[in-house]
Amino acid sequence: MVDIGYFALCLSLAASGYAVFASLMGAQRQHEGLIRSGENAALAVCGLYTVAAIGLWYAIFTKDFQVQYVAENTSRSQPFQYVLASLWGGQSGSILFWGWVLSIFTGATVLFNRNRYRSLMPYTVAVLTGSCLFFAVLNVFASDPFVRLPFTPQDGSGLNPILQHPYMAIHPPLLYAGMIGMTVPFAFGIAALAARQLDNTWLRAMRRWLLIPWAFLGAGLMLGGKWAYVELGWGGYWGWDPVENASLMPWLAATALLHSVQIQERKGMLKVWNMVLLFFTFGMTIFGTFLTRSGIVSSVHAFAQSNIGSYFVVYLVLIILGSTVMLVRRLPDLKAENHLESFASRESAFLFNNWILLALLFAVLWGTLFPVISEAVTGEKITVGAPFFNQVSIPMGLVLIFLTGAGPLFAWRRTSKEGFRRNFGAPAIWAAVTLIVVIAVGVRDFYALTSLTLCGFVGGSVVLEFVRGIAARRRTSAESVVVALATLLAKSRRRYGGYLVHVAMVMLFVGFTGNAFSVDREMVLQQGQSATVDDYTITFQTLAFGDDDSKSVSAAALTLAQDGEFLATLVPERHLYKKAQQTTTEVSIYSSWFEDFYIILVGFADDNASAKFQIYVNPLVGCVWWGAALFVVSSLWTMWPSARDRRMARLDRESSRADTWEPALSGAAS
Amino acid sequence: MKMKLAIGSLVVAFGVIALITMGIRQSSARHMTLDTLIEQSAEQISGRRIQLAGCTVVPGTIEWDEYRHRPAFLITDGERQMQVRYTGNAVLPDTFQDRAQLVMEGHFVPESGRFEAEMVMAKCPSKYEGQNYDEHRDAVEAGTATGS
Numbered sequence: 003m004v005d006i007g008y009f010a011l012c013l014s015l016a017a018s019g020y021a022v023f024a025s026l027m028g029a030q031r032q033h034e035g036l037i038r039s040g041e042n043a044a045l046a047v048c049g050l051y052t053v054a055a056i057g058l059w060y061a062i063f064t065k066d067f068q069v070q071y072v073a074e075n076t077s078r079s080q081p082f083q084y085v086l087a088s089l090w091g092g093q094s095g096s097i098l099f100w101g102w103v104l105s106i107f108t109g110a111t112v113l114f115n116r117n118r119y120r121s122l123m124p125y126t127v128a129v130l131t132g133s134c135l136f137f138a139v140l141n142v143f144a145s146d147p148f149v150r151l152p153f154t155p156q157d158g159s160g161l162n163p164i165l166q167h168p169y170m171a172i173h174p175p176l177l178y179a180g181m182i183g184m185t186v187p188f189a190f191g192i193a194a195l196a197a198r199q200l201d202n203t204w205l206r207a208m209r210r211w212l213l214i215p216w217a218f219l220g221a222g223l224m225l226g227g228k229w230a231y232v233e234l235g236w237g238g239y240w241g242w243d244p245v246e247n248a249s250l251m252p253w254l255a256a257t258a259l260l261h262s263v264q265i266q267e268r269k270g271m272l273k274v275w276n277m278v279l280l281f282f283t284f285g286m287t288i289f290g291t292f293l294t295r296s297g298i299v300s301s302v303h304a305f306a307q308s309n310i311g312s313y314f315v316v317y318l319v320l321i322i323l324g325s326t327v328m329l330v331r332r333l334p335d336l337k338a339e340n341h342l343e344s345f346a347s348r349e350s351a352f353l354f355n356n357w358i359l360l361a362l363l364f365a366v367l368w369g370t371l372f373p374v375i376s377e378a379v380t381g382e383k384i385t386v387g388a389p390f391f392n393q394v395s396i397p398m399g400l401v402l403i404f405l406t407g408a409g410p411l412f413a414w415r416r417t418s419k420e421g422f423r424r425n426f427g428a429p430a431i432w433a434a435v436t437l438i439v440v441i442a443v444g445v446r447d448f449y450a451l452t453s454l455t456l457c458g459f460v461g462g463s464v465v466l467e468f469v470r471g472i473a474a475r476r477r478t479s480a481e482s483v484v485v486a487l488a489t490l491l492a493k494s495r496r497r498y499g500g501y502l503v504h505v506a507m508v509m510l511f512v513g514f515t516g517n518a519f520s521v522d523r524e525m526v527l528q529q530g531q532s533a534t535v536d537d538y539t540i541t542f543q544t545l546a547f548g549d550d551d552s553k554s555v556s557a558a559a560l561t562l563a564q565d566g567e568f569l570a571t572l573v574p575e576r577h578l579y580k581k582a583q584q585t586t587t588e589v590s591i592y593s594s595w596f597e598d599f600y601i602i603l604v605g606f607a608d609d610n611a612s613a614k615f616q617i618y619v620n621p622l623v624g625c626v627w628w629g630a631a632l633f634v635v636s637s638l639w640t641m642w643p644s645a646r647d648r649r650m651a652r653l654d655r656e657s658s659r660a661d662t663w664e665p666a667l668s669g670a671a672s
Numbered sequence: 673m674k675m676k677l678a679i680g681s682l683v684v685a686f687g688v689i690a691l692i693t694m695g696i697r698q699s700s701a702r703h704m705t706l707d708t709l710i711e712q713s714a715e716q717i718s719g720r721r722i723q724l725a726g727c728t729v730v731p732g733t734i735e736w737d738e739y740r741h742r743p744a745f746l747i748t749d750g751e752r753q754m755q756v757r758y759t760g761n762a763v764l765p766d767t768f769q770d771r772a773q774l775v776m777e778g779h780f781v782p783e784s785g786r787f788e789a790e791m792v793m794a795k796c797p798s799k800y801e802g803q804n805y806d807e808h809r810d811a812v813e814a815g816t817a818t819g820s
Contacts, residue, residue: 163766164766164767234765234766235763235766236762236763341673342673342677343673344673345676345680354680354684357680357681357684358684361684361685361687361688364688365688365691365692365695368692369692369695369696372696372700373703377703382702383702383703383704384696384700384701384702384703385700385701385702385703385723386695386696386699386700386701387699387701387777387791388699389695389698389699390695390696390698390699390700391695393691393694393695393698393699394691394692394695397687397691398688398691522761524741524761526739583769584766584767584769585766585769586766587763587766602763604739604740604741604763605736605738605739605740605741606739606740607738607739608738612739613739614738614739614740614741616761616762616763
């Protein structure tokens with residue numbers, strides 16, 4: 003199986019090379035047969051990569067320790083579900099996984115668009131299989147997962163125990179899918195430039211394929227946060243580590259693009275900007291990967307520093323040069339059809355949203371690269387930590403959340419004074435009421451007050467949009483409120499699904515604001531002794547010890563009560579993994595609807611009579627997880643094709659069938 | 673409108689730059705390795721926040737306090753050694769152990785010659801990337817090459 007896997011990998015390298023060649027030749031000679039052949043080769047790449055991945059999985063599953071990758075990343079005692087995760091747990095395996103997921107995206111793009119976007123597809127396929135080619139080259143020449151050792155070790159060294167967690171088994175694939183999926187919208191952008199088809203058709207294709215990785219990336223980020231929260235035991239979920247930043251940056255760029263694309267669709271403006279933003283989004287995914295794999299910035303996430311960094315530099319340079327040349331050649335075709343007419347317009351709000359998102363991205367990038375930049379400029383390597391990122395991102399985040407609410411309240415082109423009053427009145431009242439309530443509850447922190455007030459404002463704005471939509475439906479038909487709401491959500495998915503994403507953002511921001519009120523205590527308790535934290539009473543009952551094949555466990559049992567009422571028994575633990583001789587902390591969390599009580603067993607005295615605990619009370623943290631869940635559901639809802647989308651898709655199909663190939667393709671060949 | 677746009681973008685740009693400069697002034701740390709830290713004169717580094725990297729824990733030197741919370745330990749870069757005391761609040765990461773590679777933030781105290789770390793990040797590459805067989809393999813291959 004290992005040899006079959008390696009062979010499939012080599013074949014997929016050849017097949018993707020052929021797919022690039024056939025697609026480009028087919029496009030240039032307008033040869034339908036060659037184009038189809040290129041598409042079929044792309045499907046073959048997908049199949050071959052799947053075989054290669056199964057080959058490695060098989061080796062991992064059968065514990066074939068002669069394969070170096072298997073020996074390094076799995077072990078006999080590793081539980082079954084994490085055996086799966088070993089596929090992407092190490093360097094060469096993760097590159098193989100990357101290529102495999104990319105080939106799946108490529109295959110899906112081909113299959114979904116067999117009869118659509120015909121003049122774009124050859125170039126799209128060429129770009130996609132070109133990227134597959136890059137990863138196949140990486141795998142075969144620089145980082146081969148199928149290398150055999152000259153001897154067979156008795157047992158492998160296993161996956162790091164702290165990575166053996168359900169969230170950690172889903173988080174990397176989601177993040178990978180998000181990063182990799184950005185290749186598809188990028189390919190459509192390049193194709194539109196190459197085929198000189200710069201109308202709204204490619205924009206629709208691009209937007210749909212952008213939403214998918216955007217949602218994946220968002221979900222991956224949140225799951226990573228959840229994992230850090232429940233597993234790492236420092237009471238938080240986001241630490242501004244370079245690796246986290248590397249996946250946040252493309253998400254920010256994609257968010258900006260998703261908004262500004264709407265201006266182009268409606269008004270034919272910002273064409274160059276959107277194209278640049280699209281290239282930038284994709285570039286950030288590759289740059290982020292380079293950043294985390296090359297070891298130019300130090301991070302807790304220890305990817306092995308390796309020789310593949312230089313490959314990524316070459317790839318990145320190719321991408322930047324290629325896309326710049328294409329863009330410059332087509333600049334005359336990208337003239338704006340309209341101009342910005344007023345500051346108080348939807349267009350300006352979107353533009354401003356773009357600026358802030360990119361400014362935030364830039365600040366994150368600057369902070370991440372600051373050690374490198376400062377060393378180059380002053381010779382002294384200066385690093386910045388989480389306080390820097392918080393300080394910079396909080397004000398920008400507040401402006402962003404304000405725009406989330408304000409954007410939809412502005413009319414396209416310009417907002418009249420009267421319209422301004424009509425639209426902003428209700429949300430402003432919501433904001434004022436929120437402010438009063440929050441002050442009455444006793445909040446005095448400036449940022450927290452601002453954030454919650456703005457959240458009230460956005461909430462008001464979204465409710466207003468829904469109320470108006472429902473009222474409009476009920477004027478024309480005798481629907482009940484519930485039916486009207488359901489039809490709104492079902493029929494205008496983009497619009498109302500988008501508002502649901504905004505609600506998710508509000509929930510996330512409320513959750514983030516909770517950090518302003520979190521309590522952090524450290525205490526030593528004798529067995530039987532009680533202590534109070536906030537309005538909780540915690541009593542240390544006893545210590546217990548246990549042992550199984552892979553680890554020994556020490557656990558403390560504590561009872562948690564609030565206002566004299568028993569809530570739960572908490573059992574924070576420490577595990578010692580025998581093989582790795584590594585201890586892990588297992589936190590214990592009591593979640594109420596308002597806040598989390600989070601406790602860690604730090605350690606205990608030699609006579610077991612007393613133990614030390616670290617306790618965090620994190621208000622509103624639940625909003626982060628619920629907001630994240632709503633984000634995923636509503637963004638999926640937004641991208642699910644509605645009846646109208648299917649009609650548009652049919653139009654795209656018909657128009658591309660009616661078109662002869664010549665006009666579009668002769669443009670490309672010239 | 674062009675003028676207004678230009679002003680708007682300038683305001684955003686200026687705001688961002690101001691935020692970044694302020695942020696950097698308040699929370700920056702100087703990145704050093706053990707040899708550069710030892711070479712520096714005391715007044716140059718006392719009171720400055722330092723990020724110390726490129727060192728590992730000397731095996732067997734970790735001395736935990738009673739509750740296994742704040743250890744004192746020796747670090748080395750292969751040649752030099754230095755005493756470190758952890759003064760932070762957070763529980764040390766699970767990867768902190770003998771031979772772990774450390775990145776620490778804190779201050780150097782010239783009087784005691786000790787580094788007081790407020791934040792410790794630890795990674796052990798031999799665990800993340802599994803045990804490394806590269807050297808082993810090279811040795812075996814070199815062995816067969818000379819043997820034949």
